[in-house]
Amino acid sequence: MTAPLKLCVRRSERRAPAGSAVEVTLRVPSEVACIEETVELVARHCFTGHRATTRQRFRLRVALSEALANAIICGNGEDPRKRVLVRAECLPDRILLHVTDEGPGFDPTTRCDKGLPDDLDHPCGRGLFLIENLMDHVRFNVPGNSICMTLRRH
């Protein structure tokens, strides 16, 4: 049985011009069954104390769910020895979501395009397509095992 997820919440070191900035971190086992709880926990903290439309909440939940699925399945290969690190920077004007796996990474520039994958029943590619269309900004680290997604609050 998987141990309960433990969330770490602390004040962010990032300078926030107005209001407080909070950083939430979570280490998630490489199990798809953990995705739902992780998304609920992170979303709750990201929107606490902020006004958010149902559309913004929906965008964050879907994008985080997709990034976690990619990290757990494609990145970590569902290896029980590996974890996925989720770090959310809850800033007054935007939310930054970092999802990092322990896999070898991938080169996002090798993707054929940013369009919809032809085969929607294929397990790879669909998630990234949705993330890029639902979030305001998306970038990867150089090894390609960490994605940073930005959602503006306004």
Added chain:
Amino acid sequence: MGFNATTDGGVMTIAVEGQLVVGNRQELKALIQEALDAGQRKFLVDFSGTGYIDSSGLGALVSISKKIREQGGELRLAELNEDLRSLFELTKLDTLFAIAESRGEALASF
């Protein structure tokens, strides 16, 4: 999170409670496959109680749609909220599926 299946007037209606995601998509596929094997041919998936669908869930619907069509059956989707509808539009799946506003409209279209 789960599925509530009922059959009435020859149509099997499956209500998706909560989410259709990577964690439960196989359950939906198995449910439909079992019904197809038992001779059921008309299916309606009701999303009135669905918060969100991830890409795996969308993929599962595509797969289910193909299987039903191969068996000479029909599939309708209904009660998608604004966010879910935008996902279908974004992925161009709104052109692949018969999507009705309401459960009643979907049932009347068979």
